Amino acid sequence: MRFFQSNLIRTCAALAFVGVLTFSIHTFRSHVSQAPDYATATIDNSSPRVVIEIPAGATGSQVGQILYENNITKSAVAFFRIAVADPRSAKVAPGAHELNTKISARQALDQLLDPSRIPNLIKIFEGGWKSEVIESLLKYGFTKNEIDDAFKRVILPKGFTNVEGLLFPAQYSFSAGTSALQAIQAMVDRFSHESSGRELLAAKGKLTPAQLLTIASLVQAEGDTQDFDRISRVIRNRLDISMPLQLDSTVHYVKKVRGQIFLSTNSTLINSPYNTYRKYGLPPSPIGNPGSQAIAAALKPADGDWLFFITVAPGDTRFTQSNEEFLKWKALYEKNRKAGAFK
Numbered sequence: 638m639r640f641f642q643s644n645l646i647r648t649c650a651a652l653a654f655v656g657v658l659t660f661s662i663h664t665f666r667s668h669v670s671q672a673p674d675y676a677t678a679t680i681d682n683s684s685p686r687v688v689i690e691i692p693a694g695a696t697g698s699q700v701g702q703i704l705y706e707n708n709i710t711k712s713a714v715a716f717f718r719i720a721v722a723d724p725r726s727a728k729v730a731p732g733a734h735e736l737n738t739k740i741s742a743r744q745a746l747d748q749l750l751d752p753s754r755i756p757n758l759i760k761i762f763e764g765g766w767k768s769e770v771i772e773s774l775l776k777y778g779f780t781k782n783e784i785d786d787a788f789k790r791v792i793l794p795k796g797f798t799n800v801e802g803l804l805f806p807a808q809y810s811f812s813a814g815t816s817a818l819q820a821i822q823a824m825v826d827r828f829s830h831e832s833s834g835r836e837l838l839a840a841k842g843k844l845t846p847a848q849l850l851t852i853a854s855l856v857q858a859e860g861d862t863q864d865f866d867r868i869s870r871v872i873r874n875r876l877d878i879s880m881p882l883q884l885d886s887t888v889h890y891v892k893k894v895r896g897q898i899f900l901s902t903n904s905t906l907i908n909s910p911y912n913t914y915r916k917y918g919l920p921p922s923p924i925g926n927p928g929s930q931a932i933a934a935a936l937k938p939a940d941g942d943w944l945f946f947i948t949v950a951p952g953d954t955r956f957t958q959s960n961e962e963f964l965k966w967k968a969l970y971e972k973n974r975k976a977g978a979f980k
Contacts, residue, residue, distance in 0.1 A: 672714035678740045685738045688756065691749070693731040693812040697721065700729070704745050708738045715742040725750055731812035733757070752808055759809040761824065763928035764857045767801045768893065770824075770926075779817040787818035794829055794838055794846075802850045802923030803828045833929040836936060847922075853935035854923035858886035864946070864954045865934035871943050871956065880944065882913035890924040898948075898979045950978050 678684070687707050691700060697720045701713035710716050719742040720726035726746060735754045736745060748754050759773045774784050791800060804821070805828040811820050828834040837853070838846050852872055860868045875882055885900045891909045905914035910921050927935075943956040945963035949970045957963050973979070 672718050672742075673711045674715035675711045675739055675741050677744060678737065680737050680740070680744075686735050687738055688733055688735050690733055690813055691729065691731045695731065697726065700749075704736070704742075707736075709736050709740060710742050710745050711739075716745055719743055719746050730755065730810040732810040733813075752810075755810045757810075759811075759820070761804055761806045761809070761926060763806040763931070764854070764925040765804070765806060766890070766893070766925050767804065770804050774817060774820065777811075777820075779820070783817040784821075787816070787821045790818055791821050791825055793825060796845060797847050797850075799922035800825065802854050802926055804926045805831060805834065806926055806928045831929060833932040833936075837932055840936060848919055849935045850927070850932070851919050851923045853927040853932045854925045855882070855884055855886060855920075856934050857927035857931035858890070858925055859884060860946075860948070860954055861952075862930055865931055866937065866939040867941060867943065867956050868946060869934040869938035870941050871946050873938050874942065874944055876918065879917060881915075881917050882919070884913045887911050887913040887920055887924055890920075898974060949973060 687709065689703055689707050689709070691703065695703075697717050698713065700720070701710070701716035704710040704716050705713040723746060729746075729749045733756045734749055735756060736748045740748070752758055757777050759770075759777055761770055761773070771784055775781065779787075788800060793800060793803060797803060800821070804824040807824075807827060809820070809824065811823075829838065837849055840846050840849055844852070852869060855872060856865050856868050872882060872884075874880075883905075888900060888904050888907060888911075889895065889897060891907055891911050892904065905912070908915070910916055911924065913920065941956065942958045944958050945960065946954060946956045947963060947966050947970055948954040949966050950973045955966050957966070
């Protein structure tokens with residue numbers, strides 16, 4: 638019998654890790670019941686730590702041996718026994734882990750699953766830009782030339798020409814020796830394997846999967862989760878009547894700024910195919926990497942005739958079909974902004 642991960646990346650709560658970790662139950666079978674184990678240790682900031690490397694494809698017995706040889710567990714079999722009995726063990730990421738020494742096998746498994754104990758974790762947040770992913774890859778240790786070459790060679794799903802939007806938001810850890818191309822390909826493959834990604838790639842209709850992904854990126858950038866499906870509807874409604882989208886997030890993407898609510902008139906005049914104040918229709922590609930909920934909203938927008946939406950105060954986003962009502966709400970937004978509500 639084997640416990641295994643067939644995909645490069647699995648979700649652990651909100652985290653995604655790269656790799657395969659298998660556990661062979663037949664190994665050490667006759668010794669499991671006598672496996673010596675440390676008592677549960679009290680851990681504080683002064684407790685000794687050691688960094689270990691879990692190879693990709695390591696068996697449970699091999700991981701147990703690594704822990705034992707580094708004085709983390711009292712025996713290799715103690716960890717093996719815990720790993721076989723706990724399905725979470727299939728989500729241990731290959732790569733570097735920082736663990737305390739002389740701890741119980743249960744504590745060792747808990748620490749192997751703790752993302753804060755994984756050095757150089759690459760984090761892609763929902764809505765993150767390709768440029769921000771590149772920064773993370775550089776900090777991880779890849780060179781600019783390696784990254785540039787990888788983006789040229791990465792294999793994208795059929796119908797896509799831009800990797801922006803396909804780098805699935807998650808936290809990634811890679812085993813030693815992983816190339817930049819393998820790391821980036823794993824992020825794209827994670828998108829293709831995710832249920833929301835599969836549904837998008839299989840979508841049929843007036844909008845192509847690439848256009849739907851662009852809408853998902855706009856939805857992600859424009860509002861909170863509870864408003865995603867209504868924002869998606871506003872975008873659809875405007876596209877249907879050839880009304881410019883006029884979304885601030887597309888200008889922020891051009892300017893590479895975050896956290897700004899106010900958009901100046903001059904900013905709306907920027908000459909860019911991504912500036913939806915000047916250009917009609919969708920931007921030429923996504924403006925970030927959306928998460929599953931934004932993708933779901935792009936695929937299934939809410940029902941409504943709304944053409945306008947505006948956040949008048951934090952947590953208060955309003956939707957309307959009336960330009961007159963929108964202008965009233967815009968005045969309220971300006972009042973609240975000047976009063977410091979968005980700080």
